Amino acid sequence: MDRNWTAAELAEILGDWATAPGPLYRRLAAALTVAVEAGDLGTGERLPSERELAQAFRLSRATIVAAYDLLRDAGTLDTRRGSGSRVRGGPGKRGISGAESGTAVVRRLAAGPGPLISLARTAGEPPTDLAAELAALAAEDLPALLADAGHHPRGLPVLRETIADQYTADGLPTTADQIVITTGATQAISLAITCFVRRRATVVVESPGWPGCLDAFHAAGARLVPVGLDAEGAAVAELAPAFAAGPALAYLMPTFHNPTGTLMSAARRHRIGELAAQHGVPVLEDNAYCTTLGTPPPPPLAAYAPRGATVLSVGSVTKTIWSGLRVGWLRAPAPIAERIARLKTLADLGSPVLDQALTARLLSRPRPPDTEPLRRLAHLEAALRARLPDWRWRRPDGGSALWIELPDMDARVYAQVALRHGVEVVPDATHIRVPFTLPAATLTELAERLGRAWDSR
Missing domain, CATH: 1.10.10.10 (Winged helix-like DNA-binding domain superfamily/Winged helix DNA-binding domain)
Structure with missing residues (x-):
């Protein structure tokens, strides 16, 4: 009132x-x-x-x-x-309250595509072998899948084993009983919130953060405590007192943070693992935005956590393979994975089996390095430098977007101007996030629209 x-x-x-x-x-x-x-x-x-x-x-x-x-x-x-x-x-x-219905980013995602060039989406093009793998799935795997009950709340066993093997190869020994398959990374985050966060509980998050993920914490009634970033990731000088205060959970993006593209160093991951063990704070690491631009990431934060630390790791193929393949997962200590699996069962009884089977095939195949993101990044940077030479950004370590600082203007105000020029901008107070996964022609048009909006501010 x-x-x-x-x-x-x-x-x-x-x-x-x-x-x-x-x-x-x-x-x-x-x-x-x-x-x-x-x-x-x-x-x-x-x-x-x-x-x-x-x-x-x-x-x-x-x-x-x-x-x-x-x-x-x-x-x-x-x-x-x-x-x-x-x-x-x-x-x-x-x-419903504004917190429950989400920010403008979530609302427009729910509404579907429109005439705007939307910077809330970072989906790239699907891999060229997707159709071939789908055909092979129908020919080779479908008979056995149809003979199965099709009920796998924890996830299709072959996919859980494939993901566990990948974690082990990346330096984090993992077994299939530590993996729960989810319908995208967003559901994985939501299940972890249900497991650890109660209304009015405190959650440590990075600032800036991605509104679409933070909305899930707002909807749960959590009180968010932001910590800043430096060149190595979440700042320890801010994390240490935040952890000492006893939050219910810490939510971090160590691998190609969204929206900044920062890659957390191995030393920083080790230090955060120590803090988590020292203060008994569960850590939810979101590594869904793991597209590299040449700098290979270190092992997940969970690999650096000492005995006694609780770290849950989120992954997904939505950003790395295809946005239409809504398959994600949580990797957690086995007792916590069991709790998450029960919550997953209550939510939907299990993710679609055919999607999981296709994902297992795609993840088990060696994939050559994809150089297209680097080409599109270079195209966008060139277009922005030509049209908006006063804008400044740091080339990201990975991910899918530039985090651009606007000179002498509130980015939230600029977002309103950009809407009138056909661009949906995701702002914070001083920066905007500009994905480079769009086709080259669209990136060129995007730079021109952003420039017209800047000229008319």
Whole structure:
């Protein structure tokens, strides 16, 4: 009832309203109406002033006034001197909360593709051998799969064994009973949250972080404690006191952190493992973004953890093979893997068997180094330097995106401007994330749209 929305928070709720047809004031009024009807904006909650919203969205104050006037005329908004503009509505109108329905990134992913060039997605092209492996699966493996009960809540045994063997080869001895197959890395994270995190519990996370992952912690009612990054990964000077405070969980991305592309050093992984054991803090390491750009990563953080430390490792083929193959996994100590398997059974009784069988085939084949990401990265960097020479970034160690610092501008404000030029930007206060996995022609057009948005800011 007493919530006062800031312009930045409202931008997250409204999403890509500026890309709809019609005058801007009508688009804004329509988007606010939808937010009220969906329950994202609750009765009695205060909206930003016309002046504040105009400044944040880089619109004229007249546009905001006209939008608010439409809402007042429709009975959706009530404005009183000294009280500001508040949402009107009857009791019980409020639906799911903003935390439960996710940030703008999650909302647009759920809505599906649109006319925007979306920087919330980093999917590349599927491998050339995907069709051949699928045909071989149908010819060679399908009869045995059809004869099976098809019920594997922990995951298809051959896939669990394949993943366990890969961890062992990478320096982390693993058995199949330590692996639980999930429907993508997102489900793996959600299962770990269910296992360790209760409402109002504290979770240590890196800052910056990826909103799509952090939303899962917000939805669970966790209190997030951010720690910064340096060139070696999560900063120990901030991690040590955060761990000493006894959080329920620490969520880290040591291998090609999203969105910065930072690769955590072996020494830093070892130190974090020591801290986890010393303070009894479970660590969830998310290594789903493991596309290398030439720097091979060290073994997972779990390989450096001493006896007594609890480290769960998340992996996925969604970023490394194909975004349509929604297969992920959790690697954990066997007793915790058993708990996760029970939660997985409650969630969906097991991930699709055919997807798992295909993944097992793809993971068991040696794959030559993929040089296409480096070519696309170089193409994007050249296009941005030509069109936006004042922008600055550090070439990532791996992953799929540039983390670009905007000079002298709030990135959240720029995101609103970019929407009106056909680009969905994922910002924090000073940076934006720009994937380089799109086709070269799209990357060229992307740089031009970003440049037009920058010129009109």
